[in-house]
Structures are given as structure tokens and as C-alpha cells.
Amino acid sequence: MLEKRLLVVSGKGGVGKSAVAAGLGQLAARKGKRVLLMDMGNSGGLAAHLGTGPLEFDPREVGNGISAMRIVRSDALLEYLTIQLSLRGLNRFGALARAFDALATAAPAIREIVTMGKVLWEVREQHWDLVIADAPPTGQIGSFLRAPTSISELVPTGRIQRQAAWMTHTLKDPSTTHLILVNLAEELPTTETIQTLGWLEENDLVPPPSVLTNRILDDLQTDPAGDGPILEAAVHHRSVYSEQQEWLENLKPDIKLPFLFGLLTPPEVSARVGEILEGVL
Amino acid sequence: MTATILVTGAGGVGKTTVSAAIAVTAARSGLRTLVLTVDPAKRLASALGTANLGYEPQPHTDEPNLWAAMLDASHSWQSVAVRHAEPEVAERLVNNEFFIAASEHFPASQSYAAADQAVTFVEALAWDLVVVDTPPSAGGIDFFTAPAQMADLVGGKLLRWLTGGPLPGRRFLYTRAGKPILRMADSLLGNDLLERVAEFLLDLRTTYDGVANRGRQIEAVFSTSAILVVTTADPAPVAEASRFFRELPGVASDPIAVLFNRTLPGSWIGARPAGTAHPELAENLRRWGAESLRQTDTRTEFAAVNKARVVAIPWMAHPPTDLDSLEALILNSSEFPFTELAITVAP
Numbered sequence: 001m002l003e004k005r006l007l008v009v010s011g012k013g014g015v016g017k018s019a020v021a022a023g024l025g026q027l028a029a030r031k032g033k034r035v036l037l038m039d040m041g042n043s044g045g046l047a048a049h050l051g052t053g054p055l056e057f058d059p060r061e062v063g064n065g066i067s068a069m070r071i072v073r074s075d076a077l078l079e080y081l082t083i084q085l086s087l088r089g090l091n092r093f094g095a096l097a098r099a100f101d102a103l104a105t106a107a108p109a110i111r112e113i114v115t116m117g118k119v120l121w122e123v124r125e126q127h128w129d130l131v132i133a134d135a136p137p138t139g140q141i142g143s144f145l146r147a148p149t150s151i152s153e154l155v156p157t158g159r160i161q162r163q164a165a166w167m168t169h170t171l172k173d174p175s176t177t178h179l180i181l182v183n184l185a186e187e188l189p190t191t192e193t194i195q196t197l198g199w200l201e202e203n204d205l206v207p208p209p210s211v212l213t214n215r216i217l218d219d220l221q222t223d224p225a226g227d228g229p230i231l232e233a234a235v236h237h238r239s240v241y242s243e244q245q246e247w248l249e250n251l252k253p254d255i256k257l258p259f260l261f262g263l264l265t266p267p268e269v270s271a272r273v274g275e276i277l278e279g280v281l
Numbered sequence: 282m283t284a285t286i287l288v289t290g291a292g293g294v295g296k297t298t299v300s301a302a303i304a305v306t307a308a309r310s311g312l313r314t315l316v317l318t319v320d321p322a323k324r325l326a327s328a329l330g331t332a333n334l335g336y337e338p339q340p341h342t343d344e345p346n347l348w349a350a351m352l353d354a355s356h357s358w359q360s361v362a363v364r365h366a367e368p369e370v371a372e373r374l375v376n377n378e379f380f381i382a383a384s385e386h387f388p389a390s391q392s393y394a395a396a397d398q399a400v401t402f403v404e405a406l407a408w409d410l411v412v413v414d415t416p417p418s419a420g421g422i423d424f425f426t427a428p429a430q431m432a433d434l435v436g437g438k439l440l441r442w443l444t445g446g447p448l449p450g451r452r453f454l455y456t457r458a459g460k461p462i463l464r465m466a467d468s469l470l471g472n473d474l475l476e477r478v479a480e481f482l483l484d485l486r487t488t489y490d491g492v493a494n495r496g497r498q499i500e501a502v503f504s505t506s507a508i509l510v511v512t513t514a515d516p517a518p519v520a521e522a523s524r525f526f527r528e529l530p531g532v533a534s535d536p537i538a539v540l541f542n543r544t545l546p547g548s549w550i551g552a553r554p555a556g557t558a559h560p561e562l563a564e565n566l567r568r569w570g571a572e573s574l575r576q577t578d579t580r581t582e583f584a585a586v587n588k589a590r591v592v593a594i595p596w597m598a599h600p601p602t603d604l605d606s607l608e609a610l611i612l613n614s615s616e617f618p619f620t621e622l623a624i625t626v627a628p
Contacts (some may be wrong), residue, residue, distance in 0.1 A: 013291060014294060018517070127432070184293075186600075225558075225562060226559075232549070234566070235566055261569070
């Protein structure tokens, strides 16, 4: 997985997407890769898991071999227009950028292609060995992955159309791109992940993704006994464990991560996730 | 008079379950209660009395005071067009590719549709209490700012940007070729994209008065609603909940409380098992005790930083699947703000 050029990490909100993205980045950097971590949204989760202040559009080194940035839509739009579409005279026509921004609200594929385009541009420029995108949640990931195709349908000619073609190709290339869906062994995340897998298979926009199920409990080897808290904690553990097993049956993960007890800070969580992934991958 | 509780918070924290639990508790205390939810899990939907929860409120078979319905964001955006535009314009709008795209993607439009539908039920005066499980986008803030954003959208803000000038009339479509900005856009986008977008926006603008008026009615209901924020002790949803307090929308009153879902018993913190206890079970207690301590610290810090009332909702290993277990979720929360929400539970 770390041999790819682009890892896109998605999942239902609250499943630990940013921790997995940050952990993967730290692991790849330990293996000597130059890594760029990109926050495609604005949740601040990635920055927290890297133990750094708010990320900005310009990549900043946040650790040994790891740089990180956040896709700010207005900056990405300007870069898209000036560099990717080689549009000159934007100073004179700053209104064009504003018109595009307006257009992006009515024709949302434009907004998404600007974000997706920035991710794929960083892959194409080859400043990094590995780009890891902390992507929007599964509810929205489809419209991002589909953006190049949507644009082709919406704008059948012109420079945007030609840009969209290489994006579609890069996303589909199994030696370049891999999608990781982070899941929890609970009803709602699992249902949503299964729906997303079905949608992805139907639309054939990226190579087959991996499912990573987070926060899995190990079974207790001893039956609950005693009284008071020790019994309560054992019974609680057993019930959550059996509930999880039911959902693991519904969707068998490619990668499993254990429940991390009592860890305090997001950077500690992502560091642990990185160490565990090293053993799993 | 119908009281309203708006339940907000990040996705994945059990907001829908907590909303349902509050509704069950209120219904059993004698209030005729309607719970509105966006996307319930199957098991929760069946706990609410039907496997296929519909868009029309239905009473629960075992609890006649409890009614439930789903909010359908995509469907009711169409009703905005139908209600506020001339019939032929509405027909053009609902079939327009940009209208369809905007209704699917513009986050405020889905929140607006959900709010519009919820307020319709509040206005019906058929219930004592309406509990709304709000859509989770942007930490719940979207739901409150949606009426203003929608009015902006249809009011021509986009159109002004697009033309770089005052609001144009329809003839703009025929004179735009002379404008260098638009010529350049045409060369990028292909010939008629801007034209199609402008056509759509001009149609949309005819709904402005209707949307703006309705927005004010929705905001009036918001301002008199009780707000509850749901989170777990995990860092991501806690950050979202903090953001809600920081950026509290002007149309919302101060939240009554922040409900920390999936809270472990405080008695596990530092509990010492008997010397004869099995080592694995002792270790298990130690780990869950550490988790419980982390949760307590998070709640305490949240309360201090945001000057908020925090309420612990117990972690049920098995998610509630019937009325009794839903009600138990609330009745087992000792600090639940029953009085503030005017829910009277028999002791």
C-alpha cells in the first residue's frame, strides 16, 4: 500500500479517518519516504493528529520527512486557473475568479474538481514519494471522485475538459491510487461503508478499496466474575465485543486496528496507529 | 403552543438515538411528542415503531403519544420551487441540471429543506413537543444559518458575482458576449455553460420573496427552541461541539446542555479489585477505568472552557432497540435537564 503514490482516506464522520491518515504518513516517513499529508476539508482533525497548529495552503514540514497542508478553496481555485489551466491576466480579471467561485456553488462539480485537482496535481508534480489525502467523509467522497467525470459531462469542450481526462486516468490507475475506507464495527458506519463499496463498484472510478475497521476489542479470555466495578467492566467489555463481532461478520475488514484505551492526545493516538499499521501492512 | 427541542452535534455520536430517547421519555411523561430524524439506523427505526419510517408522522403502535417521521432534504427542496415560483418556472427549475446539483450538494439547501419541513410540523400545533434530530453538517451550525444562506443564494448574490455588476435582467444573456470576463469564461467552459447557469439563477431568483419570508418564519422558531448539543468524549466531535459554542449562530438561543453520549461509570476510575480477582479482569477494569477518567477530564474541561452544562448519557453496550431501553438512556442520566425542557417524569 505504501508503494502507491496516492492514498485517499475516507470514512463516516467520527471513525478516526484523520488519525489513520496521520499514522500512515508517519509510517511512510519512517520508511524514508517524502510524504505530503493533505486535509481536503476544514475539520482541523489532521492538524490535531499531527500535533501542529492550523494547516495552511502552503505545505509546511511537520515532522521528519512529513509535510502537511490544507486545501483552501480560494487558493486552490486561483492555482487551478493560473497553473493548471494556464490562464493569464488574472490580475486584470480578478472578477473571473469570483465568477468561478460563484459558479462553484451552483455547479458543485467545479468546487470538487478544484479540490480533487489540487490533490492529483501534487501527485503528478512528483515533489513527494507519497501523497495522503484526509478526504471528505463517505457521504461526500463519491462526488469528489466523480468530479472529473461530472465536469466532462457538464463542460464538453475546452481546457477544463482536457484537464479532467488525466485526473480520471490517475484516479483509476491501480499502481498510483488506493482508497482506504475507515470503518467501525457498529451499525451506522458499517451500513454506510457497505453502501459506499457498492457505489464504488458500480461507478468504477478508483481501484478496489481496502476497508480498515478501527477500535476493535479483543475478547476477554476469562469469564466475567466478582462484583462491583470489576464485574461491570468485564460484562461491558463482553457485550461491546459481541456487538462488534456481529458487525465484523457483516463486513470483513482488510485491516483491523485495536481499540486504544485511555490515550489522551490526538498525536499519541496517531503515533500508536502508525506503529500498529507497521505490523499489519 | 408547541415546544421545540433542536438536537445538534457531529455525525456518528448517537445524536439520532439520543433524540429518539428524549422523545420517548417526553411521550411517556404525557406529552404528545413528534420526533423528526434525518437518517435513522434500521434498528432505531424499528424501535420507533416502524421499519419503514416515512415522511408523514405516524403514531407508535404501543405508545400513542409518540409520533415519528423522517426529514427528506432532497424532496422538499423541490417543494421550495413548487411553492415559491410560478408553475412554468417551477417546472423548468426542478428539471434543471444545476438545480438538481445545487439541491444535492449545496449544504445549506439540504439544511434549509429539513428546517422548513420541521417548522411546518411545529406550526401544525398538533403536538406538545417536536424533537428535531438536525442534519450534522458543519458541526450543526449549517442548520441555523441555512435560511439566511438560502435567501442569499436565490437573492442573486451569485448572479451579481457572475456578471460583476448590478443584478441584470434576462437581456444580460444576449449582451454578455461583449464582456471580456465572460468571453474568457466561455473559452474555458465551452460556449453555453455560463448561459445555462445564468438562466437557472434568473429562474431561481423569482422565488426570492417566498424563500426570504419563509426563512424569517423558520428563524423565529429557532430563536424560541431549546437547543441540546450531543457529542462523545472523542476529540473530533468535542472539537465540533466547541465550535458550535464559539460560533453560536445569532438565531439560536444558548444551548441548554451538552450531552456526552457513551459515558462510562465514574465508579470504575481507580477502582481497586479484590486481591483474589483474576489478573485479566483486573487489567480490564484498569483499562476501562483509564478510559472513564479520560472521559471525565474531557467533560470537565469542556464545561469550564465553554461555560456549559454537561450531562453524561450512559454507554449502553447494546444500542437501544425498544421504547424501554431508549427511555432508560435518559432516566439513567442523573443530570438530565428535565425541568428546563419542561418534561415531568414521575419519580
